[in-house]
Amino acid sequence: MSTITNAVTWFEVGTDRPEETGRFYADLFGWGFSEQGTPEASYRVAEPGPEGSIQGAVRDTGGASPNYAIFYVQVADVAAACRRAAEAGGKVLVPAKTNDNGLTFAHLADPVGNHFGVYSPPGA
Numbered sequence: 001m002s003t004i005t006n007a008v009t010w011f012e013v014g015t016d017r018p019e020e021t022g023r024f025y026a027d028l029f030g031w032g033f034s035e036q037g038t039p040e041a042s043y044r045v046a047e048p049g050p051e052g053s054i055q056g057a058v059r060d061t062g063g064a065s066p067n068y069a070i071f072y073v074q075v076a077d078v079a080a081a082c083r084r085a086a087e088a089g090g091k092v093l094v095p096a097k098t099n100d101n102g103l104t105f106a107h108l109a110d111p112v113g114n115h116f117g118v119y120s121p122p123g124a
Contacts, residue, residue, distance in 0.1 A: 010072040010119065011056035018042050018060040025058070033058065070107070072117040078104045081118045085110075 015021040022044050025031045029049075037043030042060035049055075054071075061067070075081040078096040085108045086092060093115065094107035102122030109115050 005074055005076045007074055008071050009054050009074045010117075011054060012059055012068075012070050012072070012117075013056070014059045014061045014065060014068045014070070016061050016063040016067060018044060018058050022058045068115065070115055070117050072105070072119050075118045075120060076124065078106050078118055078120050082106050082108065085118075 013021060013025075022031075022033050025046070026033070031049065032047035033044035034047060035042060036045045036057075037060070041062070043057055044059075045057045046055065073081075082092045082096055089111040091109045092106060093109055094105075096104055096106040098104045103119060104124075105117055105119035107115060107117050
């Protein structure tokens with residue numbers, strides 16, 4: 001992932017039908033996917049696209065949440081971004097958490113309810 005901050009650098013499509021969803025994007029845009037999840041939780045990362053395009057993945061929700069599409073902005077400090085979002089009238093939907101790989105992320109909503117994410121890569 002890029003070290004650029006405050007840029008949209010990742011997207012995620014959450015679905016209860018990851019095979020069908022991946023096939024759709026492959027047929028539509030010619031994207032390839034590589035499995036980087038676990039046997040319990042599929043996470044299919046899109047192969048690098050044209051230069052300048054952002055990276056992303058199709059995530060298997062297992063039906064635990066509604067299907068969604070979200071963009072992520074890379075930030076220097078996820079907790080600080082959450083505070084600034086709340087101060088600006090937004091909401092923190094999923095507080096900052098760090099996954100097993102060291103990536104820290106949170107889900108936010110703008111003042112009118114649009115859902116987006118922020119993240120910092122491991123070691124940032």
